[in-house]
Amino acid sequence: MLRCVRLLPAAVVTRTFSRCCSSSYVARMRFMNKLKEDEGACLAALDSGDVFLYHTLAPLLRKTQQGGVQLPLLPAKDVEGILNRLGRDGRSMVKESVLITCTEQNHALFCLDVGELDQGAVEEACEGNFVDLRKAFFILRGEEAPLVARGQALLRWHQGNGFCSASGQPTTRNQAGSQRVCHSNGLVYYPKMSPVIITLVSDGKRCLLARQASFPRGMYSALAGFCDMGETMEETLRREVAEEVGLEVGAVRYSGSQHWPFPQSSFMVACHATVAPSNAQLDVDHAELEDARWFTLEEIRAALKARTPPRNPPDQPPTIWVPPAYAVAHRLIREWAEDQERHGDGKR
Numbered sequence: 001m002l003r004c005v006r007l008l009p010a011a012v013v014t015r016t017f018s019r020c021c022s023s024s025y026v027a028r029m030r031f032m033n034k035l036k037e038d039e040g041a042c043l044a045a046l047d048s049g050d051v052f053l054y055h056t057l058a059p060l061l062r063k064t065q066q067g068g069v070q071l072p073l074l075p076a077k078d079v080e081g082i083l084n085r086l087g088r089d090g091r092s093m094v095k096e097s098v099l100i101t102c103t104e105q106n107h108a109l110f111c112l113d114v115g116e117l118d119q120g121a122v123e124e125a126c127e128g129n130f131v132d133l134r135k136a137f138f139i140l141r142g143e144e145a146p147l148v149a150r151g152q153a154l155l156r157w158h159q160g161n162g163f164c165s166a167s168g169q170p171t172t173r174n175q176a177g178s179q180r181v182c183h184s185n186g187l188v189y190y191p192k193m194s195p196v197i198i199t200l201v202s203d204g205k206r207c208l209l210a211r212q213a214s215f216p217r218g219m220y221s222a223l224a225g226f227c228d229m230g231e232t233m234e235e236t237l238r239r240e241v242a243e244e245v246g247l248e249v250g251a252v253r254y255s256g257s258q259h260w261p262f263p264q265s266s267f268m269v270a271c272h273a274t275v276a277p278s279n280a281q282l283d284v285d286h287a288e289l290e291d292a293r294w295f296t297l298e299e300i301r302a303a304l305k306a307r308t309p310p311r312n313p314p315d316q317p318p319t320i321w322v323p324p325a326y327a328v329a330h331r332l333i334r335e336w337a338e339d340q341e342r343h344g345d346g347k348r
């Protein structure tokens with residue numbers, strides 16, 4: 001630990017996102033845009049900015065004295081020093097950082113993957129631990145989860161797009177990391193998201209949740225599916241619900257959207273949909289879903305409270321849990337429960 005303190009006086013210099021982020025929206029967006037277009041300005045912003053770290057796409061998190069977990073934002077100069085001490089060219093490595101966001105005071109925030117270094121050595125130097133991103137979503141505070149999601153998605157995109165798919169030649173990134181260019185043919189590549197529609201279907205009294213075999217034990221979520229080329233949002237929604245559970249939905253209501261870093265960055269569009277109670281018989285496609293079931297408000301209330309996989313002893317009715325609060329699926333399920341409590345038969 002003595003070595004940690006020498007390398008990085010963390011308690012003194014580490015910022016957290018909430019402390020450095022009060023802002024005028026317009027000034028912030030214009031500054032961000034300048035950093036994407038002006039290489040010199042971006043480099044200067046990096047020199048005076050903060051960086052958060054990943055190791056092979058797992059974000060570095062640090063325990064707080066209050067028993068919580070935070071995303072440590074390390075001054076870029078300190079990261080450079082740590083990397084130098086760990087035997088690397090710190091300056092060159094830090095320049096590989098990708099721009100994430102900035103404050104109204106033009107203080108920029110970047111992220112960097114140090115996967116080529118020994119994980120334990122970086123963890124010791126930075127007084128933190130690299131945590132799988134899905135686990136991080138369960139323990140991070142609200143405003144930090146989208147930062148680590150965006151950072152991982154951008155870093156993954158750079159790692160997978162080093163070559164032009166037309167010429168086979170290497171691509172070069174701009175300083176902000178917002179695009180890559182193939183200099184042999186001038187093609188410009190931008191980070192991509194795949195549109196996904198996620199739908200919470202209700203029959204008025206119950207809502208429909210499903211699980212894939214790859215989900216954590218006991219976890220159920222709303223139905224989701226990738227858009228096919230040329231489809232509208234409503235067409236994808238109706239097709240996915242029909243394919244996966246054999247239902248024809250009626251009314252559809254948009255709820256919200258979110259970037260989701262898995263599997264390769266999805267743009268999630270979240271909707272509520274209804275089916276008539278007389279038309280609620282499920283015909284589940286077990287090639288896609290391990291299970292799909294209707295759940296009552298009481299079961300959903302219990303699921304929203306669960307923070308860990310349920311034990312489900314054989315002599316008791318099985319209980320479930322749902323995706324973490326940050327996931328838009330959680331929002332849909334919570335909205336449905338609140339709606340039932342206000343208007344449905346589930347009034348207390």
Ligand SMILES: NC(=O)C1=CN([C@@H]2O[C@H](COP(=O)(O)OP(=O)(O)OC[C@H]3O[C@@H](n4cnc5c(N)ncnc54)[C@H](O)[C@@H]3O)[C@@H](O)[C@H]2O)C=CC1
Pocket residue numbers: 194196198221222223224225226227240258260262263266268288323327328329330
């Ligand atoms: N943020 C949230 O609350 C939630 C997010 N999700 C995300 O939604 C995504 C889609 O849900 P699924 O039910 O798996 O979709 P899905 O029902 O469309 O099935 C996935 C299959 O679609 C095919 N596919 C078509 N286009 C694809 C593309 N652009 N990328 C990858 N596969 C493509 C592949 O064969 C893949 O195996 C999941 O990967 C998951 O990351 C799912 C539930 C909750």
Ligand SMILES: [Mg+2]
Pocket residue numbers: 223224225244288
């Ligand atoms: Mg699906």
